[in-house]
Amino acid sequence: MHDIETIVIGAGAVGLACARALALTGREVMVLEQHDLIGSETSARNSEVIHAGIYYPQGSLKAQLCVQGKKQLYAFCQENGVGHEQIGxxxxxxxxxxxxxxxxxxxxxxxxxxxxxxxxxxxxxxxxxxxxxxxxxxxxxSTGILDSHGFMLALQGSLEAHGGQVVLNTKVDHIEPLQAGGFGVHVSTEDGEAYAITCKELILSAGHMAPALAAGLDGTHPPKAxxxxxxxxxxxxxxxxxxxxxxxxxxxxxxxxxxxxxxxxxxxxxxxxxxxxxxxxxxxxxxxxxxxxxxxxxxxxxxxxxxxxxxxxxxxIVGPGEPAADFRIDGPAAHGQAGLVALYGIESPGLTSALAIADCVVGLVGAD
Structure with a gap:
């Protein structure tokens, strides 16, 4: 038995969207966040633009998920009272x-x-x-603007309404696969406490830290950050x-x-x-x-x-002078670890694409 069914690492816009989408399927979901506030890194430090999907290469995940996510985001903001404006x-x-x-x-x-x-x-x-x-x-x-923190609060509210939870001030130090299946997630808290939580499914939505955390898992081949x-x-x-x-x-x-x-x-x-x-x-x-x-x-x-x-x-996930990278969303077919989805390089248009990325992640872990 595992301590919890599904853990999401990272309470940015994408992590919260993934956690909410998984909770909507009936899963027991916990989000682990190292800071004392949700979305305090990439998700809170951007232009707060709802992108149309104009510039990205045809067929790329950025193009597909931005166009899909834009429609979902406008609808979500309207339904949940999140401040936004289709300003153009x-x-x-x-x-x-x-x-x-x-x-x-x-x-x-x-x-x-x-x-x-x-x-x-x-x-x-x-x-x-x-x-x-x-x-x-x-x-x-179809380009717009939104209150990104209001969006994340609405995601958190929906997650919690469906039985999920967000645990702040909890830093993930490393991850290990369990012999019986699933993962051991080793964490440390602000007051120095350290312990491990086991889970059946793990969604790595840790932004900058995702490649380093995935490096300890066989077969993941994370990119350089x-x-x-x-x-x-x-x-x-x-x-x-x-x-x-x-x-x-x-x-x-x-x-x-x-x-x-x-x-x-x-x-x-x-x-x-x-x-x-x-x-x-x-x-x-x-x-x-x-x-x-x-x-x-x-x-x-x-x-x-x-x-x-x-x-x-x-x-x-690419350095100076290199061509821009697409989103990288690695499910079990990419690394051979059942129940693991690792997200890398989720920069712009990640905020616009968050709800569509979440649907993609649900599809990769499979129906419960």
Whole structure:
């Protein structure tokens, strides 16, 4: 016998979504979280954007789960009173070369099932967003914003309503397979207590720590972990825009984009800084490079208008200069361990995809 049927490691948005989905099947589910608050790492340090699914390679998990998850997320927020707004996004071309790229982006989005993008001319943009400098843009009406912490609280509430529980201040030190089947999860608490919990099923949704925790399990072959810090800068005062503004992507990323929170306060970012450890304070000097990028589409940005806001660290599984990796969701067919699902590299659009990832995980562990 096991202490508990199913353990989920990590109480971020994806871990909580997986735990909820498994509890809905009738499983006894426990979530272990090392911090004293749910979702205090990647899930709380992002743009809080509901992505449409535009940029990802056709057939990738990111494309499929983002498009599916977006629909589920809007419905979940509506049903559970989670703050959100389908605010829309403009992908802005500032020159003729970038204007040609818009057709490529639109075609890629359509291949992913995102068929609602519309071209907006320079003149139409001047009427809609007069402060915007652009030769043209793509309008994405299904892009939105949400209260990410409200989303996670709603997931936790639903999990607990179906008999599950979240245990905070409980760090998983290592995992071992049991001879009789299942797993021994060794944990330590804030007050120094250490013990093991056994389970039949284990969902490893530990973000940055997932590769290290999986390394002790035979056959898992976890990827190497990399840390990519992204800093955000807040605009002092109100932005003259009513929609999210993204430049045409350049090699290496989506560029410095403007997002709005639910109070329509503007922030810019994130940039990319490869780091060796977890260090969240924002270096004000990094904002100096933001001005030129932002002024390519908003020429009237005033000097000194940006102030450091916050940062997040993406759980990367590829390093600098390497092509972007897809989500990696390894079930028993990948590693031979019955009852184990390991999630690696769940960065953007992980928040948008959370409910769809959860459905995928349920499918991989099988019907109870």
């Amino acid at each position: 996004k403009l992908i802005v071309a500032t020159n003729d070369r970038q204007l040609e790229e818009l057709d490529t982006i639109k075609a890629k989005a359509a291949a992913n099932g995102v068929t609602d993008l519309e071209f907006v001319s320079r003149d139409a943009l001047r009427r809609k967003e007069p402060a915007l400098n652009a030769a043209g843009a793509l309008w994405s009406p 990399f840390l990519a810090k992204g800093s955000y800068f807040k605009l002092q005062g109100r932005a003259p825009f009513s929609k999210l503004i993204y430049p045409v992507p350049e090699p290496g990323g989506l560029g410095v984009h403007l997002t709005l929170d639910l109070q329509h306060q503007a922030r810019f970012g994130p940039d990319v800084e490869w780091v060796e450890d977890f260090h969240y304070p924002v270096d004000a000097a990094r904002g100096d490079k933001f001005y030129a990028a932002i002024r390519s589409y908003w020429p009237d940005l005033a000097d000194g208008a940006l102030v450091p806001d916050y940062s997040g660290i993406r759980p990367k």
